Amino acid sequence: MAQFSGCPGSRMVDFREKSDHNKEEAKGTIQSQLRQWPIQLHLISPTASYYQGADVLLTADCVGYALGGFHPEFLKGKSLAIACPKLDEGQDIYQEKIKSWIDDAKINTLTVLIMQVPCCMGLLNLAQQAAKGAKRKVPVKYVVAGIQGEILKEEWA
């Protein structure tokens, strides 16, 4: 078969065989750590009460499906918004909303959680541009998740 040469974000990968079924799975109902609604970046108001002074998690849509421990390890204690830097339209509005989080809602920190595929870097770039254009400064962290749910990178931007 010819080597795949298209978009890495759309490349078909089947890792059913590689999945580690022996790893211990959580039993019973897992407590959701979501503490707000809505969550989609176009739908949220950046000045909603749950963003005021909050630690905000901006995550790419796919992350919630890739990371097994998303709720307890990343969402817990944070306010959320989700977006797709590849497919969503109106990303200039996204940038304004992130700026508003920083300047108006006076958020404490911004964590950007993205997938390893190259297009996902667009979300980090968007957040960094917005943070640069904001009047206030806040620490921005980014976390890169692999498509099999592993954490590949975790750094302060």
Add this chain to the structure above:
Amino acid sequence: MEAQLNRSIKEVIKDFPPVEKILDEYGIGCGPCAVGLCLLKDIVSIHNLPADQEQEMMGRISQVIQPGQKVQIPRAERKPEAKPKELKYSPPMKKLVDEHVLIKKWLALIPEILPRLDLESEEGRQLIRDGVDFIRSYADGFHHAKEEDILFKFFDENLDMVKVMREDHKTARNHVKAIVEGLEGKDRQTVVHHLSAYRDLLSQHIKREDEIMLPWMDNQLSVSQVGEMFSKFLEVEERMDSYQKKYEDFISRVERKYRKKEE
């Protein structure tokens, strides 16, 4: 061996001097530490050596302490969040490390200033006055105050590491007090002695902070605490903003003066 792990490093080195050299070979420079309160087990844990290196080092230490005996060496306990990772500071820790740069520039100038120090001239006295002002206002009043009033508050004040850092700050203040007394009495020997001692102390202190303490502390902080510390630092920095340039200019001026003489 278990008992030795729970003793302060100063006591261990006092009873078994070769331990200092072994620690030094693995980049753990506890020997010159003025306080030495940290427990041997905490020192091993904080430095987070790879497992094989830690086993090798502990094996060598155990042979010094109990020669010829086969000892079961426990792997140092770590908090689960203290993951080994490359040295990249969070934004507030980065600020502390960046502030060290200006302080280190001043420390580097001291050996150039001292041989030619003339306390009989107004120019010579003013240089020391300005240096003391830099130490008291920037290095201590601004930088050390950020550590003591903000950073340390995120940790247990009884932590050995915090005690060591506070003790260093206190010793530095005593040196500065002695420098001022020497300056007032035009006592060149006292000024030279305490300014040299201040330089030695701060050089070691900054190295320990940059390489060991601040990365370890960074690892213990949650994202939320990093944000909180960042905004508290900003408040202090805004107050210092108008003075920052004054102290950068002072260092540049002294650098130009002493570099020019060297050329």
